[in-house]
Amino acid sequence: MAETTYAIIETGGKQYRAEKGGNLVVERMADAEGAKVSLRPTMYFGDGNLIANGSDLEKVKVEAVVKEHVRGEKIRVFTYKAKKASSRRKGHRQALTKLEVTDVKLLSRKPAAKPEAPAKKRAAKPAATKPAAKKPAAKKPAAKKPAAKKPAAKKKPAAKKKPAAKK
Numbered sequence: 001m002a003e004t005t006y007a008i009i010e011t012g013g014k015q016y017r018a019e020k021g022g023n024l025v026v027e028r029m030a031d032a033e034g035a036k037v038s039l040r041p042t043m044y045f046g047d048g049n050l051i052a053n054g055s056d057l058e059k060v061k062v063e064a065v066v067k068e069h070v071r072g073e074k075i076r077v078f079t080y081k082a083k084k085a086s087s088r089r090k091g092h093r094q095a096l097t098k099l100e101v102t103d104v105k106l107l108s109r110k111p112a113a114k115p116e117a118p119a120k121k122r123a124a125k126p127a128a129t130k131p132a133a134k135k136p137a138a139k140k141p142a143a144k145k146p147a148a149k150k151p152a153a154k155k156k157p158a159a160k161k162k163p164a165a166k167k
Helices: none
Strands: 006-011 014-019 023-027 036-046 049-051 060-071 075-081 086-092 095-106
Touching: 006 060, 014 023, 014 095, 023 060, 036 095
Parallel strands: none
Antiparallel strands: 006 014, 006 036, 023 095, 036 049, 036 060, 060 095, 075 086
């Protein structure tokens, strides 16, 4: 019995089982059709090895090709409140991407760090110059005086309660 090699990958906040040659339908990805995509593994199983450790997962490589972008089945949502003459109908179609997994493998060592795009060089500031003297803060206008309070209105005397009748 041949042992299958697979990885559990995460994309779009969900996890999927990816096998070489398999197809996945995931939430819409920004990549164009035909583009190669590298997926983030959360677990790997193959050759009797089970890898779930974060540092060892850097050796796992899962690649896929974007086949097409599709929309999911329409879901109808109907809300109704009894005896209130209130009802509302809505529909939703999820944007999806079909992927074909091309490779699931365990590398012998961690892949080299990808070179980042050359960043724009910032102009170097002269180190020997003194910082500019701070200007004094602008003066704020004087605060307004609070308005005089109005005299309180006279209160009416409270009505007296009658004692309860005895039986």
